[in-house]
Amino acid sequence: MHRRRRTVLVLSAAIAAAAPLLTACGSQAHPGAAAVVGGQRITVEQLESRVNEVRAAQRAAMKDEAQYEQAIARTGGLTRDTLHGMVLDKVLDRAAKDAGVTVTRKDTQQMRTALEQQAGGAKALEAAWLQNYGVAPARLDDSLRTEIEAQKLAAALGANMNTTEGKATFWKALSTASRQLHVDLNPRYGAWDVQKSSRVDAKTPWLREITAAQTQQPA
Template identity: 70%
Template sequence: MHRRRRTALLLTAAIAVAAPLLTACGNDAHPGAAAVVGGQRITVAQLESRVDEVREAQRAAVPDEEQYRQVLARTGSLTRDTLHGMVLDRVLDGAAQEAGVTVTRKEIQQMRAGMEQQAGGAKELETAWLQQYGIAPERLDDSLLLQLKAQKLARSLGTDTGRPEFWKALSEASERLGIDMNPRYGTWDAERSGRVDAKTPWLREVTAAGSEQPV
């Protein structure tokens, strides 16, 4: 597999990690919330703001009206994917804290530098992740932080992100936090380890790709 492709799979795999952890629940007790994690709300307004960041970046990158409509059609699940990423960030943060795992700014910069070199430059990396995975340029470092947390948590457990030990740590963090998702944003199939309306490629590639980064 081409190195740029393997690196790009990092983001996709990170979203998939959440699959066995999240179940859709009615959240009538939390009006205005897209999800509640650990008693903390992710509001619909916060979610929409994140989605707007992506749409604005897509519009700037694709000024042609017809091409932009095609982009919209290809990214119809952007809102749900964005929310899942936001929830996953909190779950991973909880699991990482429990395991004593931390990520430094320098590690994020090192990872980004390696990926930019593979992609052919900073702009090329930002464009690739925007086009393929719906990550706005200003959120790229946040996404890399998510990747590093997952990789370092797995290593702290003596495993990798495709092994049961890793999933167990995330499941335990999820149970401690409690996750209440607004059902309008989708449901999760724990047995299939994926969102019920999506295919899931996966986690074994993230470990191979991550091992190339100077973490």
């Protein structure tokens, strides 16, 4: 599924390839909030609920306690990575709205059907997304919608994600949206980097995997 991942995960690729100059923001305290985006709170309770969904799915997928412990070890940064995704979804939504981009339920279903065929069925796709990206089965459609939105945004911007210039164009749109939304993370979860639309300490394995896949495979 590497070729499909390279195609659909343009958002992650753009983040991984963003410029190295950092401008961090988001240090104000917001009691009970994991982050504030566009004046809207992502509460600690909401974040923990998302994380618990993934942990419950991992436990259900593992045959024994040892496998479950291994899964936890592989996803030790799950809480921060989950918050990163929740914030980035809102940033992407803003950038897409500014560009006049919309995603329909039909778009999501078509992508899911195609991926299920490649993976060998719905359960296989859900298992792959859980293992590789920490996405609980109940959130799979949301995850696919995000990737479609990123694809459409890149197309609307005329950004070829296989080129440095295209990635820079895409990243600039996310950076602009991030500044407009005044993203503010609770310090316990890191800091938000306006220039990269990413957490300063966000160096997750799946980002490296996608970057490697882009490098190894032709367009």
